[in-house]
Amino acid sequence: MGDTNISAVLLEKGNLKLEERPIPKPGKNEVQIAMHSVGICGSDVHYWVHGAIGDFVVRAPMILGHEASGTVSEVGEGVTHLKVGDRVAIEPGVPCRFCDYCKGGRYNLCHEMQFCATPPVDGSLARYYVHAADFCYKLPDHVSYEEGALLEPLSVGVHACRRAGVTIGSKVLVCGAGPIGLVCLLVAKAMGAAQVAITDIDTKRLEVAKQMGADFPVHVTTRDGREVADQVVRTLGCNPDVTVECSGAEPSVQTGIFATKSGGVLVLVGLGPPTINIPIVNAAVREVDIRGIFRYANCYPTALSMVASGQVNVKPLVTHRFSLEQTLEAFEASKKGEGIKVMIHCDKNKA
Amino acid sequence: MHSVGICGSDVHFWTEGVVGPFVVKAPMVLGHEGSGTVSELGEGVTHLKVGDRVAMEPGVPCRYCTACKGGRYNLCKDVKFCATPPTDGSLCRYYVHAADLCFKLPDNVSYEEGALLEPLSVAVHACRRSEVTIGSKVLICGAGPIGLVCLQVAKAMGAAQVVITDIDAKRLEFARHQMGADVTVLVTSRDGREVADQVVQVLGCNPDVTIECSGAETSIHAGIYATEPGGVLMIVGLGRPMATIPLLDAALKEVDIRGNLRYANDYPTALAMIASGQVNVKPLVSHRYSLEQALEAFEFAKKGEGIKVMIHCDKTKAL
Numbered sequence: 001m002g003d004t005n006i007s008a009v010l011l012e013k014g015n016l017k018l019e020e021r022p023i024p025k026p027g028k029n030e031v032q033i034a035m036h037s038v039g040i041c042g043s044d045v046h047y048w049v050h051g052a053i054g055d056f057v058v059r060a061p062m063i064l065g066h067e068a069s070g071t072v073s074e075v076g077e078g079v080t081h082l083k084v085g086d087r088v089a090i091e092p093g094v095p096c097r098f099c100d101y102c103k104g105g106r107y108n109l110c111h112e113m114q115f116c117a118t119p120p121v122d123g124s125l126a127r128y129y130v131h132a133a134d135f136c137y138k139l140p141d142h143v144s145y146e147e148g149a150l151l152e153p154l155s156v157g158v159h160a161c162r163r164a165g166v167t168i169g170s171k172v173l174v175c176g177a178g179p180i181g182l183v184c185l186l187v188a189k190a191m192g193a194a195q196v197a198i199t200d201i202d203t204k205r206l207e208v209a210k211q212m213g214a215d216f217p218v219h220v221t222t223r224d225g226r227e228v229a230d231q232v233v234r235t236l237g238c239n240p241d242v243t244v245e246c247s248g249a250e251p252s253v254q255t256g257i258f259a260t261k262s263g264g265v266l267v268l269v270g271l272g273p274p275t276i277n278i279p280i281v282n283a284a285v286r287e288v289d290i291r292g293i294f295r296y297a298n299c300y301p302t303a304l305s306m307v308a309s310g311q312v313n314v315k316p317l318v319t320h321r322f323s324l325e326q327t328l329e330a331f332e333a334s335k336k337g338e339g340i341k342v343m344i345h346c347d348k349n350k351a
Numbered sequence: 352m353h354s355v356g357i358c359g360s361d362v363h364f365w366t367e368g369v370v371g372p373f374v375v376k377a378p379m380v381l382g383h384e385g386s387g388t389v390s391e392l393g394e395g396v397t398h399l400k401v402g403d404r405v406a407m408e409p410g411v412p413c414r415y416c417t418a419c420k421g422g423r424y425n426l427c428k429d430v431k432f433c434a435t436p437p438t439d440g441s442l443c444r445y446y447v448h449a450a451d452l453c454f455k456l457p458d459n460v461s462y463e464e465g466a467l468l469e470p471l472s473v474a475v476h477a478c479r480r481s482e483v484t485i486g487s488k489v490l491i492c493g494a495g496p497i498g499l500v501c502l503q504v505a506k507a508m509g510a511a512q513v514v515i516t517d518i519d520a521k522r523l524e525f526a527r528h529q530m531g532a533d534v535t536v537l538v539t540s541r542d543g544r545e546v547a548d549q550v551v552q553v554l555g556c557n558p559d560v561t562i563e564c565s566g567a568e569t570s571i572h573a574g575i576y577a578t579e580p581g582g583v584l585m586i587v588g589l590g591r592p593m594a595t596i597p598l599l600d601a602a603l604k605e606v607d608i609r610g611n612l613r614y615a616n617d618y619p620t621a622l623a624m625i626a627s628g629q630v631n632v633k634p635l636v637s638h639r640y641s642l643e644q645a646l647e648a649f650e651f652a653k654k655g656e657g658i659k660v661m662i663h664c665d666k667t668k669a670l
Contacts, residue, residue, distance in 0.1 A: 054603070101581065109580040109605060163605075253598070262426040262612075263418065268602040280571070280594040284586040284610025285371065287426060287480075292602025294580075 007126035008327040008344075011061045013051025016328055021063070024130040026076030031133045033088065035346035036145040038125045039067035039152065039318075040334040042178075044117060048331055054274075058119050065125025066092035066116035069139065069148030070346070079133040088136040089148035090124060091155070091300045092116035108159075108297040115295075125327065127346055137300055140308050146343055147307050150183075150314040153341075154303040156269065157183035159296035161191055164242045164267040168192030173232055173240035173259055174214075176247035177205040179317055179341050180269055182212055184244045186312040189213050197236045199228065199252070208340065212316065225254025225279075232259045240264065248272030254279060262286040269293045317341045352664035353404075353462040355442045356384035356469065356636075357652040359495075361434060365649055371589075373436045382442025383409035383433035386456065386465030387664070396450040405453040406465035407441060408472070408618045409433035425476075425615040432613075442645065444664055454618055457626050463661055464625050467500075467632040470659075471621040473587065474500035476614035478508055481560045481585040485509035490550055490558035490577055491532075493565030493588055494522035496635060496659050499530050501562045501587070503630040506531050514554045516546065516570070525658070529634045543572025543597075550577045558582065566590030572597060580604035587611050635659045 007021045026032040043053060044064045051058045072086045082088065095102050095110035102110050117123030124131070139148045161184060166172055170193040174181050177200035188196050197216035198209045206217035216235045220228050232255065233239055239261035245253055248270030256266040257279050266288055283290060306312045319339030322330035324346040334342040360370050361381045368375045389403045399405065412419045412427035419427050434440030441448070456465045478501060483489055487510040491498050494517035505513050514534040515526045523535040534553045538546055550573065551557055559582045561574035566588030574584045575597055584606055601608055624630045637657035640648035642664040652660045 054599075104581075106581050106605075262428075263423050268598065271599060271602070274599050275595050275597050276599075277593055277595045278598065279592055280586065280596065280610075281371065281589050281592045283608070284589065285612050287423075287610050287612055289610070290598075290601075290608040292598075292605050292607075294603050294605050 003127065005126055005128045006324055007063045008065065008324065009061050010048055010058060010064050013058060014049070016048050016064070016331060018325065018327060021126065023128045026074050026130050028077045029079060029133050030076040030130050031072050031079055031082055031088075031136055032074035032076075032128060032130050033070040033090065033124075033136070034073040035068060035070040035124055035126055035129055037069050037149040038065040038344045038346055039149045040330060040342045040344065041067055041153070044123075045331060045335050047117070047119070049335065056119050060120060062117065062119055063122040063124070063126055064117045065123035065344070067149045067152035068092070068116075068124040068129075069145045070129070072136070073128065076133065082133055082136060082138060087139040087145065087148065089139055089151045089300065089304065090131050091135040091137070092124070092152065093295060094132045094135055106297055108295045125324070125344060125346065127324070127348070137304050139304070143304070143308050144315075146318055147314055149343065150317060150341070151300055151303045151307065153179055154183045154187070154307070154312070154314055155296040155299040156180060156293070157187040158299040158302050160184055160244050160267050160269045160293050161187045162299070163291050163293060164244055164265050166191045166193055166242050169194045170242055171236060171238055171240045172196045173236070173243040173256070174198040175243065175245045175252045175256060176200060176270060177202070177209040177217075178246065181246040182209060182317060182340065183314070184246060184269065185209060185212060185214055186314065187306070188244070190306055190311045195236060197232055197240065199232065199255070208316070223251045225251040226258050228252075228255040229258035242267070244269060246270045250276045257283045257288060257290075260288045262288065265289045265291060267291050267293060318343045321345060352385055352387040352441055352443060352446050354386050354466040355382040355662045355664055356466045357382075357648060357660045357662065358384055358470070361440075362649060362652050364434065364436070366653065370435075375436050377437060379434065379436055380439035380441070380443055381434045382440035382662070383435075384466045384469035385409065385433070385441035385446070386462045386468075387446070389453070390445065393450065399450055399453060399455060404456040404462065404465065406456055406468045406618070406622065407448050408452040408454070409441070409469065410613060411449045411452055423615055425613045442642070442662060442664065444642070444666070454622050456622070460622070460626050461633075463636050464632055466661065467635060467659070468618055468621045468625070470496055471500050471504070471625070471630070471632060472614040472617040473497060473611070474504040475617040475620050477501055477562055477585050477587045477611050478504045479617070480609050480611060481562055481583045483508045483510055483560050486511045487560055488554060488556055488558045489513045490554070490561040490574065491515040492561065492563045492570040492574060493517060494519070494526040494535075495564065497587055498564040499526060499635060499658070500632065501564060502526060502530050502532055503632070504624070505562070507624055507629045512554060514550055514558065516550065516573070541569050543569050544576050546570070546573035547576035560585065562587060564588045568594050568596070575601045575606060578606045580606065582606050584608045585611065636661045639663060
């Protein structure tokens with residue numbers, strides 16, 4: 001092809017470099033994609049800074065990036081639903097397809113999951129990348145590459161709100177107004193939630209949340225989970241049916257338990273410390289169910305429909321843009337925590 | 352009244368004067384696991400008559416609120432629950448109760464079995480909310496009265512294998528030989544991960560459902576570590592208000608953590624199970640006393656020996 005495949009490689013903790021890699025060829029049921037837009041996620045930054053997330057340790061160089069979209073540049077054997085030139089969003093996790101979880105539809109729990117940029121699996125922050133074709137979703141003409149890349153965090157929001165049982169008339173509390181809190185807010189509203197309250201320690205983030213449709217921004221100024229819960233209930237005028245906890249912070253999880261109405265649901269999206277102190281008896285005797293979230297399954301098509309139909313508008317989430325060559329700068333910006341979503345443009349034209 | 356079982360909460364109110372937010376501020380009749388014979392009918396009662404032997408579901412909800420109308424009347428904020436302050440219980444000769452919450456016992460169901468419908472209903476509610484079903488592999492933590500009824504209900508629901516843990520070998524023997532546990536695990540470690548490994552080893556796999564009946568923090572940890580991804584950890588046992596737990600582990604494998612408050616719409620099911628012989632709760636009654644011996648009964652229950660202490664309130668003391 002005469003092209004190069006510049007890739008953003010995490011050589012080891014703290015060492016992120018652009019490297020030339022061979023251009024991968026698509027195998028059976030795979031497609032080769034000329035990458036276009038890749039968003040940076042907190043986990044990418046975490047691997048860069050800490051070299052590990054829980055049991056996943058960076059032991060060998062790994063390409064980062066898992067929130068991605070691009071253009072199909074070559075089609076492998078057996079692929080019929082995509083052709084060269086198709087613009088696609090990439091669902092980054094490819095499960096084994098054979099185990100009980102996969103057969104049961106909860107493929108996100110597959111033990112053999114190959115997930116972009118989760119060691120040891122390479123991500124897609126490169127010029128060219130190969131992926132399972134059935135996990136690539138064709139974007140309609142009016143959906144941009146950036147929106148395609150944003151389908152990843154949006155799918156987390158879809159999975160979270162589904163598992164939370166958000167529905168028409170729901171009163172929802174979202175804890176944390178970072179990118180994940182914001183997509184959960186969007187999805188909750190799209191699902192028909194009557195009122196959404198959102199908490200954060202940062203008033204600027206709350207302003208953005210308000211612009212994105214939050215009914216009640218709640219500024220958190222204390223580490224007392226119960227106090228914040230009272231604040232939320234006062235502001236909302238009732239106990240929320242559902243709380244979607246997106247910060248991982250212990251006081252916030254406690255708030256989720258104290259605030260949620262009896263018989264309601266607390267969903268844990270944010271990942272915090274390995275052990276936390278929670279008012280478990282309060283949750284138990286009020287039948288407040290606690291459900292965790294691990295990525296998503298069967299959510300990408302839904303996320304895509306929502307974006308394509310205009311039901312949700314994720315465009316405002318992108319606040320910073322860099323070229324692939326500026327990857328290190330992009331990661332520095334993301335690490336600082338300014339803005340919301342940093343997007344990297346990998347195509348040579350930087351369109 | 353005929354038969355009233357003593358529950359851990361009755362003992363707790365007696366010794367501590369409080370259970371959670373409920374404080375004994377005035378004299379209160381104890382007892383909520385009760386059965387007896389209808390001796391007089393109030394106006395409007397048509398489904399019962401004098402002489403009917405009944406089991407009483409002790410919590411009377413308000414019937415008007417959203418929780419009541421939605422079928423989750425156990426969560427009614429104004430529920431009047433026997434022997435939860437300030438509501439009197441039924442440990443006496445005569446007691447009055449909402450008729451629709453009194454269930455007629457068939458001739459083949461004893462008064463004691465009627466009284467045992469209360470803890471059995473806790474188990475029905477817990478197993479239902481955990482989604483125990485045919486083929487389930489179930490871990491039950493704690494082989495006290497509640498663990499034992501959960502064991503029976505899980506088996507009745509078609510669980511393929513039930514493993515039960517306890518720190519007391521005698522309780523485990525009872526669970527295995529009298530209550531149908533497939534496997535038992537004697538807990539000797541305070542390390543939740545160790546206990547979980549033990550369970551998985553003897554069960555041969557990770558349980559789909561864990562029903563935690565002890566309230567002990569270590570046991571909750573074990574439940575989180577042992578349960579299969581996508582499974583359920585049901586918290587029935589109540590321990591200290593705050594617990595330090597590996598919530599991240601549960602969250603990352605989508606092990607849902609659910610609690611229980613008593614039961615709702617479970618008494619009829621519990622009764623049907625006993626009446627049909629699907630479960631056998633008779634062996635649970637280990638000690639009997641007359642109403643006059645109530646204090647002795649409580650002293651014994653407090654010791655924690657035996658399983659269920661039953662108090663007979665009728666003057667003839669018939670079984």
